[in-house]
Amino acid sequence: MTNESFLEKVKLLIQMHREGLLGGEVMPEDALIGMVPDAEMPNVLTLGMSLNYQRNSFTLWEFIAQAYHDKSTRWIFHPRAVSESSLDELRLALLQYRVALQPNRHPEIWRKVSQGIAQSSAKGDVWGLLESVQFDVAPLKHIMQATRKSEFPYLSGPKIFNYWLYVMETYTGVKWKSRELITVAPDTHVLKATVKLGLCSSDVMNGTADDRKAVAEAWENALHGSGLAPIDVHTPLWLWSRAGFPPLSTK
Incomplete structure (x- = not known):
C-alpha cells in the first residue's frame, strides 16, 4: 500500500x-459539559486525567462531575487548595465520589500533580502553567516529561500526556503551538x-x-x-x- x-x-x-x-x-469527558464553567475546565480536566489510568473512562468522568457538582468537594479541583490540604482530608474527598479508587496511591498522585501545577505560576493553576510556556507543546513536554517528570505521575506518561493535550484543545479551546508534536x-x-x-x-x-x-x-x-x-x-x-x-x- x-x-x-x-x-x-x-x-x-x-x-x-x-x-x-x-x-x-458522546465522549467520556462530555460529562463535564454544562457542569464545569469554562474558567475551571483546565483544572478539572488536568487533575481528572491524572487518574485516567487503567480506569473505565466513562465512569471516571461521571464521578468527577459528581464531585465537582458537590460544593463541599469542589475544592479538590483547585491545585493550590489541594497542595495546602492534608492528605487525609484529600483522601476523604476523593473517595467520597470514587474519583479515587486506591485510598493511598490515588490521593498521593492527585496531590503531587496539584503541587506541581501550583508551583508553576503565580496563578497556581493549570492555565498559569500553560501561559508560562506560551501554550507551546515543546517546552511543556520538556517540563512534564523530562525536567520535572516526577511531579506529574501518570500525567507525564506518553499515552495520558498526549491525550491530555488533545482534550485540553477540545474542551478548553487552547490553541497549541508546536501542535504537530502531539x-x-x-x-x-x-x-x-x-x-x-x-x-x-x-x-x-x-x-x-x-x-x-x-x-x-x-x-x-x-x-x-x-x-x-x-x-x-x-x-x-x-x-x-x-x-x-x-x-x-x-x-
Whole structure:
C-alpha cells in the first residue's frame, strides 16, 4: 500500500467521524459539559486525567462531575487548595465520589500533580502553567516529561500526556503551538485500528511501552507533510475500533 492510498483511507476515516458515521458522539469527558464553567475546565480536566489510568473512562468522568457538582468537594479541583490540604482530608474527598479508587496511591498522585501545577505560576493553576510556556507543546513536554517528570505521575506518561493535550484543545479551546508534536495516544482501540489500517503489524498488540512508542512514531512518519497532526486521527481511530470497524465509506 502506497502512502498516498494510506492517507486516502485516513482522510476518509476522519470524514466518517465528522459526519457522525462512527457512532460514539458522546465522549467520556462530555460529562463535564454544562457542569464545569469554562474558567475551571483546565483544572478539572488536568487533575481528572491524572487518574485516567487503567480506569473505565466513562465512569471516571461521571464521578468527577459528581464531585465537582458537590460544593463541599469542589475544592479538590483547585491545585493550590489541594497542595495546602492534608492528605487525609484529600483522601476523604476523593473517595467520597470514587474519583479515587486506591485510598493511598490515588490521593498521593492527585496531590503531587496539584503541587506541581501550583508551583508553576503565580496563578497556581493549570492555565498559569500553560501561559508560562506560551501554550507551546515543546517546552511543556520538556517540563512534564523530562525536567520535572516526577511531579506529574501518570500525567507525564506518553499515552495520558498526549491525550491530555488533545482534550485540553477540545474542551478548553487552547490553541497549541508546536501542535504537530502531539502524537496519537495509543490505547488498545488505537492499536487495533492502526493494525486494521495496515500501518503496523499485529505484533504491536502486545501493548508494551515499546509497542506503543512504535505506533506513535509510525503515525508521525505516515502523516509527515500531510497537513494532519497525529492527534487528529486519535478519536476517529478510537471510535472506528469501538464500532467494530465498519467499512470505510461515507455513502
